[in-house]
Amino acid sequence: MKVLMFGWEFPPHIAGGLGTASYGLTKGLAKHGVKIMFVMPKAGGDEDQSVAKIINASDVEMMSEYSTLDEYWQNVNFMEIGSNLVPYLDPETFEKTVTEAVKTGEHGEHIAFRNKFQFSGKYGANLMEEVARYAMVAGTIAAQQDFDIIHAHDWLTYAAGIVAKKVSGKPLVIHVHATEFDRSGEHVNQQVYDIERRGMEAADRVITVSNLTRNIVINRYGIDPDKVVTVHNAVDFQTREDVEVERGVKEKVVTFLGRITFQKGPEYFIEAANKVLKRYPNVRFVMAGSGDLFNRSIRRVAQLKIATKFHFTGFLRGDDVQKMFSYSDVYVMPSVSEPFGISPLEAMRAGVPTIISKQSGVAEVLKHSIKVDYWDVDALADAIYALLSYPALGKMAGEQGLEEVNQLKWENAALKVAEVYKSALEMIRSRVSSGQGL
Amino acid sequence: MRKTLCFYFQIHQPVRLRRYRFFDIGKRHDYFDEYVNRSTIRRVAEKCYLPMNRLVMDMIKRYGENFKVSFSISGSALEQFALHTPEVIESFQELAKTGCVEFLAETYPHSLASLSSTNEFEMQVKRHVERMQELFGQKPVTLRNSSLIYSDQIGERVAAMGFEAMLTDGAKHVLGWKSPNFLYTNAANPKLKLLLKNSRLSDDLSMRFGEREWGEWPITADKYVRWLNDSAKDSEIVNLFMNYETFGENQPAETGIFEFMRSLPEYIFSMTDFEFLTPNEAVKKHQPVAPLHVPYPISWSDEEKDITSWMGNELQTEAFEELFKIQSRVRALNDPVLDKDYARLQSSDHFYYMRTKLFSDNDFHRYISPYETPYEAFINYMNVLSDVILRVEDMEKKRILVDEKDTDNEENPVKPKKTTRAPRVKSAESAAKTSKKVDAKEKKVKSKH
Numbered sequence: 080m081k082v083l084m085f086g087w088e089f090p091p092h093i094a095g096g097l098g099t100a101s102y103g104l105t106k107g108l109a110k111h112g113v114k115i116m117f118v119m120p121k122a123g124g125d126e127d128q129s130v131a132k133i134i135n136a137s138d139v140e141m142m143s144e145y146s147t148l149d150e151y152w153q154n155v156n157f158m159e160i161g162s163n164l165v166p167y168l169d170p171e172t173f174e175k176t177v178t179e180a181v182k183t184g185e186h187g188e189h190i191a192f193r194n195k196f197q198f199s200g201k202y203g204a205n206l207m208e209e210v211a212r213y214a215m216v217a218g219t220i221a222a223q224q225d226f227d228i229i230h231a232h233d234w235l236t237y238a239a240g241i242v243a244k245k246v247s248g249k250p251l252v253i254h255v256h257a258t259e260f261d262r263s264g265e266h267v268n269q270q271v272y273d274i275e276r277r278g279m280e281a282a283d284r285v286i287t288v289s290n291l292t293r294n295i296v297i298n299r300y301g302i303d304p305d306k307v308v309t310v311h312n313a314v315d316f317q318t319r320e321d322v323e324v325e326r327g328v329k330e331k332v333v334t335f336l337g338r339i340t341f342q343k344g345p346e347y348f349i350e351a352a353n354k355v356l357k358r359y360p361n362v363r364f365v366m367a368g369s370g371d372l373f374n375r376s377i378r379r380v381a382q383l384k385i386a387t388k389f390h391f392t393g394f395l396r397g398d399d400v401q402k403m404f405s406y407s408d409v410y411v412m413p414s415v416s417e418p419f420g421i422s423p424l425e426a427m428r429a430g431v432p433t434i435i436s437k438q439s440g441v442a443e444v445l446k447h448s449i450k451v452d453y454w455d456v457d458a459l460a461d462a463i464y465a466l467l468s469y470p471a472l473g474k475m476a477g478e479q480g481l482e483e484v485n486q487l488k489w490e491n492a493a494l495k496v497a498e499v500y501k502s503a504l505e506m507i508r509s510r511v512s513s514g515q516g517l
Numbered sequence: 518m519r520k521t522l523c524f525y526f527q528i529h530q531p532v533r534l535r536r537y538r539f540f541d542i543g544k545r546h547d548y549f550d551e552y553v554n555r556s557t558i559r560r561v562a563e564k565c566y567l568p569m570n571r572l573v574m575d576m577i578k579r580y581g582e583n584f585k586v587s588f589s590i591s592g593s594a595l596e597q598f599a600l601h602t603p604e605v606i607e608s609f610q611e612l613a614k615t616g617c618v619e620f621l622a623e624t625y626p627h628s629l630a631s632l633s634s635t636n637e638f639e640m641q642v643k644r645h646v647e648r649m650q651e652l653f654g655q656k657p658v659t660l661r662n663s664s665l666i667y668s669d670q671i672g673e674r675v676a677a678m679g680f681e682a683m684l685t686d687g688a689k690h691v692l693g694w695k696s697p698n699f700l701y702t703n704a705a706n707p708k709l710k711l712l713l714k715n716s717r718l719s720d721d722l723s724m725r726f727g728e729r730e731w732g733e734w735p736i737t738a739d740k741y742v743r744w745l746n747d748s749a750k751d752s753e754i755v756n757l758f759m760n761y762e763t764f765g766e767n768q769p770a771e772t773g774i775f776e777f778m779r780s781l782p783e784y785i786f787s788m789t790d791f792e793f794l795t796p797n798e799a800v801k802k803h804q805p806v807a808p809l810h811v812p813y814p815i816s817w818s819d820e821e822k823d824i825t826s827w828m829g830n831e832l833q834t835e836a837f838e839e840l841f842k843i844q845s846r847v848r849a850l851n852d853p854v855l856d857k858d859y860a861r862l863q864s865s866d867h868f869y870y871m872r873t874k875l876f877s878d879n880d881f882h883r884y885i886s887p888y889e890t891p892y893e894a895f896i897n898y899m900n901v902l903s904d905v906i907l908r909v910e911d912m913e914k915k916r917i918l919v920d921e922k923d924t925d926n927e928e929n930p931v932k933p934k935k936t937t938r939a940p941r942v943k944s945a946e947s948a949a950k951t952s953k954k955v956d957a958k959e960k961k962v963k964s965k966h
Contacts, residue, residue: 388903399540
């Protein structure tokens, strides 16, 4: 089976949650013998290549890094399209992230880059232009390449998927990693919502990363439940190395690691920290990451007068993420809306007990994590206090969590995706044989 | 009686922090950016301190007792001169010998301690006075506080230390219809005289001198002296207070600022009845006209002339409170290395970098912050401060152990803690707030061994 896959990022270029997931999934599919052509806009920056197709084999840096994964690369034919955009990032963050990535040559593939997109002025117009351009390019590619099925990741590539389907007549699967409701709460951008809904309607199958997202797709976008399938994300730890660090602080450390944006609920973490500190002084809180609520969070911490016990690290790259986990005694993900959420899995992998919000997709697959409503600051504070105070609890959550997370394999997720492909193909075939049009 | 022209120059350089991360807390205690500090000091010495000192010396040689200036040099600047450019100290010492220069007292690290109720302010001033005596053989009798910060209360504290006079800003919201060009006194203690900065004439040099967009550009000595005559018609003293970095650094040599200064005395002597005096001479010569009521602190900063540049947002207040919360404990430990670090963290600059009103401030470009945003400045400062707090806690514990050892006659030396995860005692908590608590806990720990 040959798949024409449309994505927006892919490691080691700029790798956020979406990039990591795309990578894990393609790798898993490769194990099941599925061949993939992965199309992505080049998130490099300056190049003004209006319509360009780049075979990525010439990208020496990437090849050298992943040259060991021959099996994988034989199956992924890589193409890039010039673009100056990355999804979910506001221009400032984008610039910063790119500069950082270029400067250090590292890539923070552990951090979820998903961000509330701020539609302001020029950039907004450019983004839509880019999406349209990407779709146009998709048509060209679809006409030239030979494949059986189209798979498009997240709204920026839906239009591309639709065009490819129209050009080739092949079935379209779209993969919903996040919806506009996750990114912007109730203040959805209508244009983005429309693109999302059009994609979901045009698709033969819709894959969602959790039941939480599946419900949103069905209820908020009015999509036929029969064609919406949940395939939970997995996590790939093969490339991770455990980092052992000597801790400089004596206190226990409670960590929030992720983008500091509305979606991630940083304010609930701060309020809970304040409550815990009143009862349990032998602890430090760390907020690792950056985002549009960064400055507001710092001000709130100063207001609460807890700044000598509450620290900010800024955006963490490379080894620093693992370092942060090995510094941590408790990991908290208080997301307001999280379609899935990879980072608690990474924390669990490092043996750190986790607290996650019930409003996250990952809560559907995890048993050994404490789950609270994101808005319930008291419950969150209570859970933090318990993990700090009752060692048996933390120990069990840490050990069981590690075991649990090791069971979540992309290979298994990919198998489910392959099933989705098959059902989409069968559906098309039966339609054709019964004389129905596309 | 001749009118008085009083030049006062401020010399200060903070010891800038390096990027100190959360991961460094408890591990590294080197907080300062050696490279940036060294290169800054060397650059400013070359562009400003050395050439301007040469010029002042030339003028003193030429006009003798008729040309006088005053300086205050912060302890943190002196420390760094001693390390990187000792010739700067020597040239100030040469100036001191002429007798035409008054050295003023200030807080040693150029701090905000006067805004704290702790005795830190008095201690820092005392330390600075001692240093002035050591280096320049003068015991300062006039005090100038960081950025001319002043209030009735601060004035009282300064008077209580025995100072005769203090410098502050002629802030409009405090003066009202009154002129800054007279001598005033503290509201509570008339013994303390106040010299007020003439903002317009001072800022014409320090802020506007090289500004080509300014309608009055270029300023010549001739023009400037005419302004001086106009603005000082019915007054007695004109106080020109400014950063010494005005000469050659903020106003680069190309603006002609050095030539301007070189020719200024000639015009003053020929066109006016002003004489150059030092602050101490000025307060002896003139009679105060009125007490000045300043219930809330003022400074020479921005349009507002208040302290919002350092204490204007919650980040700054939090940093300030945490810094002074440990003051008595740092003092009690009396450890030279800790004292030095603590003093360096006192510099008002660290707080200035945290200001959030900078975007509306048109003189922001004069104060290049080492940080991209005030938030980063806060994070970095608080990380360093957190480490200092940890050191204080550790040292307190060690002291108690040593004390006990002395009384118990124990043989075992105290082991420095290096465990990755320290043993946690449930109830006592490691972050004990009082030494009594620590005492109890350490006894418990010890009895286990």
